[in-house]
Amino acid sequence: FCVQIFSRVYFYFYTLITTTKRCAFVEYRDRDVDMAPQALRFLPAQEPGQQLRPCDAHTPMSLFKRFFSETAVSTLCRNTNAQAARVRAKEHKYKWTDVSISELYCYFGLLFYMAMLKLRSIRDYWRQDNLFSVSFPATIMSRDRYRTISWNLHMSHPDADQDNDRKRGTAEHDRLFRVRPLMDTIRHACKAIYHPRKNLAVDERMVACKAHTGMTQYMKAKPTRWGFKLFVLADSSNGYTVDFAVYTGKNNFPTGHGLSYDAVTSLLDRTVLGSGYHVYMDNFYTSPKLLSDLFALKFGACGTYRDNRKDYKHLVFVKWMDTQEVSVCSTIHAAYTGDTVQRRVKTQNGWRTKSFPCPAPVTAYNQHMGGVDLSDQLLQYYSTQHKTMKWYRKLFLHFLDIAATNAFIVHKELYGTMNHKEFMEELIAELCGVSQKIPPKWTSVDHVPVPGA
Structure with a gap:
């Protein structure tokens, strides 16, 4: 295990050299004492956590409606009906x-089911x-009705x-126009209903699709x-999706500082979040310029990096x-604060567990970078994704x-x-307007009990 530090200030650090034949512990020293960068005061724009009135009763459906409000669903209904009318004008036998609004909520319930x-x-x-065979979907709507809603569903x-x-x-063309109305509503709701805690993570998320749209990536x-x-901004403590941006091409972020720089800065709105947040990212995003500019905006940042970049x-x-x-760059941490990790090492007497010093940025990165991964994991448990002919669906x-x-x-x-x-079970029941405790279809038996059996 080797620790090597490059910083504006220098300090004591250690290197453990391991081979198949020997294990040596070497201490290196330099002139100055290790010092953490200037600490940023944490000043969130709102009290972190949920932003709802605690005196109200919040059911799964009422919380879901904070994102898919009746206003948003009404717009979906209007656009879906308009699309169906266009199809019907071309095919006169089309029913x-x-x-x-209530039927579309039932449709959502079936998707979650x-x-x-x-x-x-x-x-x-x-x-x-x-x-x-299962009986529940047929009690909510017919198969043909479900399919026609799916075919005609339109967000614009x-x-x-x-x-x-x-x-x-042309420059005026919007590749995401078909999803823009609902996407903007969801993004606004994500930021309005919950305010994130201090540690945030930025990472990519993939939504499976092989349609030839010019936007799909490998x-x-x-x-x-x-x-x-x-590009997703998530709360590291619980995986809440705070904000996201769909990548449509290199011209999506035209500031001239590069895609990774613009992706991060577009997600970090100081007027919405506040200041003093700690943002964790991987080596796709990390650059000295990005971290320095975020520090000037009162955001601390920490991330893995690819090159030895010094003198910032x-x-x-x-x-x-x-x-x-592992190479990590940080505007939050000192290089070493006494953290250790447990590793198994081979000695002359066999394998044993030993503690080794670990740089503070590495420890913090491992602890907080998983926010988007946690979010992806929660999304995949009960994901509504399935095969569809339309990319916007x-x-x-x-x-x-x-x-x-x-x-x-x-x-x-x-x-x-x-x-x-x-x-999810309660949400499905509320969306479909049924009780979770559905009585069995048959309540009587068709045989005569045998005495003494």
């Missing part, structure tokens, strides 16, 4: 009844002639879509390799050899997942009485 109870195809949820007005399509190839290191790439004011550079080399389903997951996190903050599965 359609305008969808209502299918997320919890996985079957091989959508039509299997309405099949009654096989061994694994079809006429406005055509106007935007005419601008293709990321070899991600579990989902093909899809839409989102307020920055501490740490290189530490664990199972592989993929993002719509992801917005549903964000709303349900963030609603669960807020509910847990408020009450802590439900686990994730119980929350």
Whole structure:
């Protein structure tokens, strides 16, 4: 395990040299004492945590409606009905009844139901002639009604879509126009309902999609390799999605400082968040300029980096050899504060556990960088994602997942009485307007009890 430090101030540090034959502990010294960068005072714009009135009763559905409000769903209904009218004008035999707000909430409930109870195809949820048939979806709406709503679901007005399509190839064209109305609503709700705690994480998230849109990306290191790439800001303490931005191309962030720089700065709005936050990121984003500029904006930052970059004011550079080399840059921490890690080492008498010094930036990075990964994990438990012909429907389903997951996190903050599965079950029941305790279809037996059996 090797620790190597590059900083504006120098200090004592240690190197453990290990080979198959020997283990040596070497101490290095330099002139000055290790000092942490100037501490930033934590001044959030609002009290961290949920921003709801504690005297109100908040059910899973009422929290979900904070993201998918009746106003937002009314817009979805209006645009969906307009799209169906266009299709009906072309195909006179096409049957359609305008969808209502309550019916669309039931539709959402079925999507979450299918997320919890996985079957091989959508039509299997309405099949009654096989061994694994389920009865619940048919009690909410017919299969044909579910499919026609899915086909016509629109987040923007079809006429406005055509106007935007005419601008293709110009600077005025918006690639995300079809999802923009709902996306902006969800982003605003994420920031209004919950204010994050001090430690934040920035990372990419992939939404699976192989449609040829010009926006889909390939990321070899991600579990989902093909899809839409989102830059996500998450609360490291619980995985709450604070904000996100969908990547549409290099021209999406045109400030001239590079994609990674612009992605981070676009998510960190000081007027919304406040100041003094600690932001953790990986080596795709970390650069001395970004960390220095964030420090000037009263944001501390810490992240892994790729090169040995030195001689930047307020920055501490740490290189530490664990199972592989780890390089971290920070405007928050001193290089070493006494942290240790446990590792198994081989000695002449066999393997034993030993403590080794670990740089403070590495310890903090490992502790707080997982905010987006935790968020992704919660999203995947009951994700509504499934195969669909329309690329914008993929993002719509992801917005549903964000709303349900963030609603669960807020509910847990408020009450802590439900686990994730119980929350989703209650949400489905409320959206569909049914009770969770559905009585069995048959209440009598068709045989005569045998005495003494």
